[in-house]
Amino acid sequence: xxxxxxxxxxxxxEYLVDYEDGxxxxxxxxxxxWHLEHCPPCLVFLKEYRATGRTLRMLKPKDVPKxxxxxxxxxxxxxxxxxE
Amino acid sequence: MAxxxxxxxxxxxxxxxxxxxxxxxxxxxxxxxxxxxxxxxYGVLRNSEDAEEATQDAFLTLYRKIGxxxxxxxxxxxxxxVALNAAYSRxxxxxxxxxxxxxxxxxxxRDDGQASPEFAAFVDGAEDEAIARDLAExxxxxxxxxxxxxxxxxxxxxxxxxxxxxxxxxLEISLAALKSRLHRARLFVRQRLLEVAAAPPAGGGxxxxxx
Numbered sequence: 001x002x003x004x005x006x007x008x009x010x011x012x013x014e015y016l017v018d019y020e021d022g023x024x025x026x027x028x029x030x031x032x033x034w035h036l037e038h039c040p041p042c043l044v045f046l047k048e049y050r051a052t053g054r055t056l057r058m059l060k061p062k063d064v065p066k067x068x069x070x071x072x073x074x075x076x077x078x079x080x081x082x083x084e
Numbered sequence: 085m086a087x088x089x090x091x092x093x094x095x096x097x098x099x100x101x102x103x104x105x106x107x108x109x110x111x112x113x114x115x116x117x118x119x120x121x122x123x124x125x126y127g128v129l130r131n132s133e134d135a136e137e138a139t140q141d142a143f144l145t146l147y148r149k150i151g152x153x154x155x156x157x158x159x160x161x162x163x164x165x166v167a168l169n170a171a172y173s174r175x176x177x178x179x180x181x182x183x184x185x186x187x188x189x190x191x192x193x194r195d196d197g198q199a200s201p202e203f204a205a206f207v208d209g210a211e212d213e214a215i216a217r218d219l220a221e222x223x224x225x226x227x228x229x230x231x232x233x234x235x236x237x238x239x240x241x242x243x244x245x246x247x248x249x250x251x252x253x254x255l256e257i258s259l260a261a262l263k264s265r266l267h268r269a270r271l272f273v274r275q276r277l278l279e280v281a282a283a284p285p286a287g288g289g290x291x292x293x294x295x
Contacts, residue, residue, distance in 0.1 A: 007197025013190070017267040021248060041199035045191070052274040056242040058220040059227070061126045064119045065136055073114045075140045076147050077107060 005031045008042050016049060095159035102150050114143060117160075120244075121167045127239035128171035130228060134178075141170040164254040168236060183231045189272040219277055226276040230269055237262055238269035 015032055018024045036043050101109025118139060125138035145166050153162050193199060227235055240251040252262035
């Protein structure tokens with residue numbers, strides 16, 4: 001097997017999303033991991049890709065506004081009762 | 085029965101109660117979904133007040149239109165679409181945001197498909213709390229530059245940590261199309277974060293951390 005079994009371009013543009021999702025046939029995964037082991041730029045890219053994911057997970061709002069459920073329920077029920 | 089199907093069966097029971105005019109059933113639905121709808125709306129609007137109002141709009145639509153929901157479908161997929169529409173309806177009332185061409189952010193390769201020597205290296209800032217927060221603030225801005233179909237995909241999968249298959253269902257696209265959008269969006273955000281990491285911070289000093 002050589003470094004060219006999967007090119008850097010194909011690894012990054014075609015396979016990476018399935019690799020990270022775990023949705024990849026075993027033989028392709030083996031080729032891809034061989035490539036990653038022997039290709040520092042792609043390994044760096046993989047780390048960046050994962051760091052991007054970790055950064056994005058920080059964007060999830062930590063707190064839901066207090067009493068939002070009550071506010072939503074009150075808003076909807078009062079609007080709909082008025083319309084009846 | 086898988087937990088997922090269990091959840092849907094339980095959702096459908098609430099749907100039936102709401103269709104019969106059971107206000108308590110609606111209340112339970114609000115308790116179950118308000119945080120998720122708020123978070124989804126926040127991803128579109130990036131503003132707490134707007135996200136709250138979009139959440140109210142989404143539940144109002146749910147209450148009024150529940151009769152049109154087909155019980156043979158997954159409830160959450162339908163309701164997430166309602167919630168996204170409510171959020172985008174509010175977003176359209178605001179100043180339009182200019183989105184970018186994602187093509188400009190796809191990595192470049194040599195003709196033989198191998199990485200070029202100048203292939204960029206960005207830092208793994210997520211290991212340092214302060215740097216990670218700084219990068220996250222930037223990432224939030226970059227999300228706003230994404231075309232909405234890409235932003236929805238990356239928000240639901242990477243921020244909300246929903247399963248790609250579920251997100252594809254919500255967006256009514258194939259799993260392959262969802263993954264393609266997701267990947268393009270990630271490549272864009274990665275490249276923009278790389279630019280931030282490479283630029284000297286405003287106050288001087290180093291932003292770089294060890295990979």
